[in-house]
Structure formats: C-alpha cells, structure tokens
Amino acid sequence: MPTAMLMASEAAAEATQNAFTVSGPLIVASWEMFGMTWNLTESVIVQWIVMLIILVICLVLGTGLKVIPTTRRQALAEWLVTFVNDMVDGSMGEKYKSYKPYIGILIVYVILCNLISLVGLRAPTADVSVTATLAIITFFMTQYNRAKTGKLKGYLKAFIDPLPFMLPSNIIGEISNPVSMALRLFGNMVAGMVIGGLIYFALGNFAVLIPAVASLYFDIFSGVIQAYIFTMLTMSYISNAECE
C-alpha cells in the first residue's frame, strides 16, 4: 500500500509536469526599498510597450492638422475624437467635458492592453493588479465627483439615502463597485487566456485554424467589448455619484 501510494504520487508529479498550467505574470526584477519588496513584472513591461504604441499613434495622428482635413489620418483622428466626444456627451452629459481626455485614453489603453495578446505578449489586463488600479482610479473619481457636487453635507447624506438603516448596504455597494469592475475585466481576460491555452494544449501538434476561430472571439471580440464596458461603467458610476 505505501509503495503503491508513493508510485501514484510520483506519477501525479510527472503528470503535473506535462499538464497545462496557468502562471501569473513573470517577475523580471525585484528590489528592496522602504521595507517592501518591489517587483517589476511582465505586466509593467507590456504596459510600457502599450504606452509607446499610444505615443506613436498620437504622434502620427496628431501632427500636421489642417482646418479642412485633406489627409486620411486626420479623418481617422477626427473620427476617434468625435467617437469619444459623443460617448461622453451621450452618457454623462454636457457638463462633464473635463472627463473627456481621461475617458478617451482609458478606452484606447484598455483596448490596446487587451489586444496586445494577439502578438504573443501576456495581456496586462490578465493581471488583477492592473485592472484593480484602473478600478481604484474610477472609485476615487466617483468619490471626488460626489464630494464636489454635494459638498460635505451631500456627500454624507448620500450614504444614508433613502433611509438611515441603509448605511451598511450603501457602504458595501460603494466598495463592491471597484471590486466587480476589476474582477470583470480580469476574469474575462484570464478566461480567454486559459481557454486559448487549453485549446492549444488539447490540439497539440494539430493546432491549426481552430485556435484562430477561438481567438477571434476570446481575444478580439471579448477584448474590445470589455474595454467598452469598463469605460461605460466608469462614466455611469461617475455621473451617478452626482448630488442634486
């Protein structure tokens, strides 16, 4: 019995080596500072690449603009700006003009972070610390907008609205917004990554055509839709936090 068990565990260990595993982002470098360990992960490096891509896009689209567009790239740039303008005006209203740059960069950034997995890099949004950062920014913008529109009285009153005994559920609701936003983007991206990996693992040497079809849905469609949803939810949370 003991030997059989040991053999079984050895076989299991061998099977684990051949099996499909999912790993977190690689740690490229780490150092000690202020009594904490700071890790430079793959996600950060890929985000730098995404930022470089955005910089190049801005330089290409933003130079040599004319009042009457003559080039195709100016038409594309104007289409992008009009898209963001209409999106913010449509779901937040005219008075949230100052949020347009953030919303615009957020949707472009998240779309590029999702789609960069197409070139073989690990998508930074499949790392919960990246999505949680974006969700926490949204959370603080929500709180800022509530405090700005309602001042201290309105801000505190929003927590006992409509009745004082709703206070605990209001606080939980306020905290669960960023948690659900972060986990939604992370869960969708990591699910796409896991399913893509499983398909490659299952097909082995015959991985032609089928992974491409799956990637069309899980990488391109899901990536763009989730970026859109993340942006729309950011906008609706910020504008819903407004006090009368």
Next chain:
Amino acid sequence: MTDMEILAHAIVLGSSALGAGAAMIAGIGPGIGEGYCGGKAVEAIGRQPEASGAVTRTMIIGDAIAETTGIYALVVALLLLYANPILGSLQSALGM
C-alpha cells in the same frame, strides 16, 4: 512525505478540483440573465428600430452587470485550481 501526508494532500487536491467544478455551476445564472437581456433587447429593437443604438448600448451594460456573479465564480474556480489557499493552510498545519 509520510503516507498520511500524501493522503491529506490527495484529499485536498481532489476536493479542490470538485469545488472548482461546482463553483462554475454559477455559470447558469448569468446565462439565463443575459439570455433574457438579449431577448428583451431584440423585442425592443423590433418595436422601435430607430432606437437600436441606445438599446444595444444599454443591453451591453446590462449584460456586463449580469455577468458579475459568473465572473466571481470563475475567480473562485481559478483560485482553487492555480493558487489554492486550502493547500497552503494544510501545508502550514503539517509544518512543511
């Protein structure tokens, strides 16, 4: 590793795999919810085709909200499979 420790690990690993599978039963809920959402959106567009843009936008947001519980279940399942906290507490209890 003694036999008992191997057995304890086997029980924890097997139960975690079962738990991960059971957690994903929660996928039923978002499926039903998003199905209703899409069906009603089609009805609405059928009645008012000119409002299709606004209806689609609202539908996508509704889908995203309905999806939340399914994503929570997925996160629980992934934790059980790849970052098992129960296995860690077992190993610290055994002093490994």
